[in-house]
Amino acid sequence: MTMHNPPHPGEIIRELCLDALNLSVTDAAAGIGVTRKTLSAILNGHAGVSPEMALRLSKAFGSTPDHWLRMQNAFDLWKLRSKAKTLRVKRYITNETHA
Template sequence: MAEQMFKPPHPGEVLRELCIEPLGLSVTAAAAGLGVSRKTLSAILNGRAGISAEMAIRLSMAFDTTAESWMNQQIQFDLWIAKQHAEDLKVKRLCAAA
């Protein structure tokens, strides 16, 4: 598996740049269309919250994308963040007894 060297964008950034802005939607209008609060959508767009499985489904329905694409973006972002602190994890390698 290839090592990802650069921080992937937060899915909220992708949502804003590729879905909401091109359609000329306000956060309020997009939130209403998604059936979520403005506060919820704003937190995602500003990188303060992640994409849940339910939100991924909402986004796929609203923007004719796949829920899997949104979940994959979130996983890649979360994994990159976690890898930045991997050396701080206290883990012992576990192997089968010989």
């Protein structure tokens, strides 16, 4: 059980959508209208959830497209956490807490 903070959306999709419904990757891919390769890449963290994929996921498995994209955002920002410190950006504001 690898735990990394946060998990990529693929792990969630596999657990909450495929496993929960006893769906194979092959069947789920056909169901949402993409190739098995495309879905597999997301499930294993080799691709992100695109806006169109978020729409497909919400249609197939519920929740909102926004919800799936937010999971992707959180993961993308987590991946950038080290690079974030190196960004040299001028602060035009003073009175605010930053992430």
